[in-house]
Amino acid sequence: xxxxxxxxxxxxxxxxxxxxxxxxxxxxxxxxxxxxxxxxxxxxxxxxxxxxxxxxxxxxxxxxxxxxx
Amino acid sequence: xxxxxxxxxxxxxxxxxxxxxxxxxxxxxxxxxxxxxxxxxxxxxxxxxxxxxxxxxxxxxxxxxxxxxxxxxxxxxxxxxxxxxxxxxxxxxxxxxxxxxxxxxxxxxxxxxxxxxxxxxxxxxxxxxxxxxxxxxxxxxxxxxxxxxxxxxxxxxxxxxxxxxxxxxxxxxxxxxxxxxxxxxxxxxxxxxxxxxxxxxxxxxxxxxxxxxxxxxxxxxxxxxxxxxxxxxxxxxxxxxxxxxxxxxxxxxxxxxxxxxxxxxxxxxxxxxxxxxxxxxxxxxxxxxxxxxxxxxxxxxxxxxxxxxxxxxxxxxxxxxxxxxxxxxxxxxxxxxxxxxxxxxxxxxxxxxxxxxxxxxxxxxxxxxxxxxxxxxxxxxxxxxxxxxxxxxxxxxxxxxxxxxxxxxxxxxxxxxxxxxxxxxxxxxxxxxxxxxxxxxxxxxxxxxxxxxxxxxxxxxxxxxxxxxxxxxxxxxxxxxxxxxxxxx
Numbered sequence: 001x002x003x004x005x006x007x008x009x010x011x012x013x014x015x016x017x018x019x020x021x022x023x024x025x026x027x028x029x030x031x032x033x034x035x036x037x038x039x040x041x042x043x044x045x046x047x048x049x050x051x052x053x054x055x056x057x058x059x060x061x062x063x064x065x066x067x068x069x
Numbered sequence: 070x071x072x073x074x075x076x077x078x079x080x081x082x083x084x085x086x087x088x089x090x091x092x093x094x095x096x097x098x099x100x101x102x103x104x105x106x107x108x109x110x111x112x113x114x115x116x117x118x119x120x121x122x123x124x125x126x127x128x129x130x131x132x133x134x135x136x137x138x139x140x141x142x143x144x145x146x147x148x149x150x151x152x153x154x155x156x157x158x159x160x161x162x163x164x165x166x167x168x169x170x171x172x173x174x175x176x177x178x179x180x181x182x183x184x185x186x187x188x189x190x191x192x193x194x195x196x197x198x199x200x201x202x203x204x205x206x207x208x209x210x211x212x213x214x215x216x217x218x219x220x221x222x223x224x225x226x227x228x229x230x231x232x233x234x235x236x237x238x239x240x241x242x243x244x245x246x247x248x249x250x251x252x253x254x255x256x257x258x259x260x261x262x263x264x265x266x267x268x269x270x271x272x273x274x275x276x277x278x279x280x281x282x283x284x285x286x287x288x289x290x291x292x293x294x295x296x297x298x299x300x301x302x303x304x305x306x307x308x309x310x311x312x313x314x315x316x317x318x319x320x321x322x323x324x325x326x327x328x329x330x331x332x333x334x335x336x337x338x339x340x341x342x343x344x345x346x347x348x349x350x351x352x353x354x355x356x357x358x359x360x361x362x363x364x365x366x367x368x369x370x371x372x373x374x375x376x377x378x379x380x381x382x383x384x385x386x387x388x389x390x391x392x393x394x395x396x397x398x399x400x401x402x403x404x405x406x407x408x409x410x411x412x413x414x415x416x417x418x419x420x421x422x423x424x425x426x427x428x429x430x431x432x433x434x435x436x437x438x439x440x441x442x443x444x445x446x447x448x449x450x451x452x453x454x455x456x457x458x459x460x461x462x463x464x465x466x467x468x469x470x471x472x473x474x475x476x477x478x479x480x481x482x483x484x485x486x487x488x489x490x491x492x493x494x495x496x497x498x499x500x501x502x503x504x505x506x507x508x509x510x511x512x513x514x515x516x517x518x519x520x521x522x523x524x525x526x527x528x529x530x531x532x533x534x535x536x537x538x539x540x541x542x543x544x545x546x547x548x549x550x551x552x553x554x555x556x557x558x
Contacts, residue, residue: 006352013356021328021363028320039323043315045232046306047552049153051076057229 078152079159080451082169086145087444087451089177091533093137094437096184098529100130102522109515120188128199129187134432135197135295136208137180142440143299144176144215147238149447150306151219154235155226165221172214179207193271195284197291198252202271205253212249216242233322237302240330244294252287278345282338289337296432298329300399300439301368307439307446308372308392312382313552317374321367328364332357339410342419351412358410365403372396387462388554391442394470398434402427417492422511423484430477433525438469441532446554448536454543455555461535462556469528475521483514 031037041056048054107113107123114122148169152158159166183204186192192199200208219242223231231239254274258266275283309316316322338346338354373396376382382389405427409418418424445462449455456462490510493501546555 002348006348009349010352010356013353014360017332017360021324024324024327025320028323032320039319040315041319042230042232043309043319045154045228045230046234046309047313047315049156049310051078051156051158053156055156055228058227 076158076160078149079166080149080447082159082166082173083145083148083447084451085173086141086148087447089141089180090138090145090440090444091536093133093141093180094440094529095533097130097133097138098522098526100126100133102519102526104130105515105519105522109512109519119190125188125190128192129184131197132187132199133184135291136183139295139299139436139440141176142443143238143241143295144172146299146303146306146440146443146447147215147219149443149451150234150303151222151238154228154232154306155222156228157222157226159222162221162225165218165225168214168217168221172211172218175207175214176211179204179211183207191269193253193255193273195252195273197288198249198284200253201269202253202255202257203269205249205255208249212242212246216246232306233316233319233326234302234306236326237298237305240326241294241299241302244290244298244330248287248290248294252283281341281344282346282350285340286334286337289340290334292431293329293333293336296436297333297365300436301325301329303439303443304372304392304396305368307443308389308396309375311386311388311392311442311446311552311554312376312379314375314377314379317371317377321371325364325367325371328367329361332360332364336361336410339415342410342412342415355410355412355415359407362404362407366400369396369400369403386553387459387466387556388442388445390466391438391445394466395435395438395442398430398438398473402431402435405430417488418484419488421484421487421491422480422514423488426477426480426484429480430473433469433476434473437529441529444532444536448539449543449546449554450549452540452543453546453549454539455546455557457535457538457543457557459556459558461531465528465531465535468531469525472521472524472528475517476525479514479517479521483511483518486510486514 028039032039045056048056103113103121104123104126107126119125148159159169183200186201186204187199191201193201219238223235255271256274257268257271259268260266261272273280273283305316305322335357336354338350339358340354342351342354373393376389376393383393408414409424409427445456487507487510490502490507491500495501544557
């Protein structure tokens with residue numbers, strides 16, 4: 001009986017995790033398709049990393065202003 | 070927007086921690102080599118009295134490699150990468166510079182004293198958590214200072230988006246904070262014995278099986294948040310930057326990040342298989358260990374695919390070679406770990422040298438290769454000089470790669486031989502071999518491991534020499550290279 005429970009727990013846990021994983025993949029692709037986010041542009045952050053390189057997403061002006069004060 | 074035409078990145082902290090990375094790397098590997106030799110030739114245990122025995126030196130080796138070499142490497146690369154991907158200079162905040170400098174000096178002095186304390190045999194006797202409580206407090210202060218610096222730099226950043234590497238460094242900071250605090254909960258024996266014990270010697274607040282569970286939740290996740298998460302953060306920056314190719318799939322990097330963080334924390338109980346912890350916990354450890362293949366390989370494959378269409382760089386640029394091999398060893402190590410966490414395999418592998426082989430193909434092949442390539446990439450930019458010698462890097466690469474292969478293959482064979490011999494029974498159910506039989510059978514593999522250790526250490530010394538010559542005699546460069554690191558032929 002204990003052995004059976006262990007097998008059930010193994011399968012159920014794996015199943016839940018797989019669903020969560022695919023759910024997240026779906027979320028990433030959907031938000032890109034709907035135009036909410038373009039994830040791939042962030043890849044450039046490592047390449048254009050000079051201090052005067054153009055920023056990919058600027059902090060809102062109000063926030064920068066607060067920082068610079 | 071503030072004009073930043075004259076502004077440049079401040080590498081002073083990155084330089085200081087790079088120096089410590091090299092110092093502790095050498096010390097850790099030197100002691101490791103002596104330990105390997107002691108296992109093959111036990112008379113080497115008696116060179117330095119009590120200070121030279123295997124039992125005294127082993128915690129020194131592990132702690133120097135983890136908390137000395139790797140953590141310095143994490144700090145050095147953070148103070149380099151952090152500024153660059155957030156597009157903000159440390160020069161812009163006196164406060165953060167001061168905090169960083171206090172962190173450095175506290176860490177340097179604290180680490181040296183901690184080394185001395187372990188050499189003196191002062192220990193809490195918990196694996197990878199041997200430091201006595203006063204050192205634990207210093208570690209916490211250093212960590213909080215580093216956290217302040219990460220959060221501070223993020224707070225004054227120009228770039229709103231946090232690059233994936235920053236997420237990994239944040240995870241390293243948060244993960245280690247949690248693990249270190251919970252596993253090092255201890256009370257001085259003075260208080261637990263009603264005034265008879267020592268004020269400076271402490272014992273764990275947990276006991277028995279609970280202590281083992283907390284210990285291995287910590288032990289395994291120290292590998293997760295020390296040897297994996299920040300090193301993945303490094304490769305996500307250094308490989309794209311060195312090759313000039315953006316990461317193949319940013320979405321995959323996010324998926325791997327959350328996958329790794331969610332899964333890793335639950336896998337620690339695989340260290341306690343076939344022991345007194347509840348069965349379901351062992352099963353959970355096994356399930357989550359197997360699931361770990363997904364996020365680990367997600368990152369590693371992402372790195373390999375980043376080189377798509379640019380594979381000629383592998384033959385032209387030795388740093389790319391180092392990083393691709395590091396990524397490959399990461400794949401090897403993260404498929405090997407889950408295999409060892411399967412119950413039936415673990416029954417043979419547990420307590421054998423196969424585990425030692427696993428740790429070392431991960432650390433020597435993945436962690437050290439990645440940190441060395443990070444330093445090779447950063448040095449010309451920090452000191453404005455080209456790398457002193459390409460030939461030396463090439464020789465070092467092949468010497469160390471051969472060394473890692475010799476190390477893990479000898480330990481695989483030794484471990485499986487050991488596991489099988491311990492279990493072997495004759496037709497009446499009696500054990501066929503005594504312990505000394507296994508020791509005799511393993512001797513040749515221990516000798517091979519010693520040779521591998523010497524080769525790896527020699528490679529590391531070539532690296533040290535190359536960096537030293539770069540800083541002191543490398544040809545000066547006027548402009549910072551955008552992608553490929555300049556190396557003299």
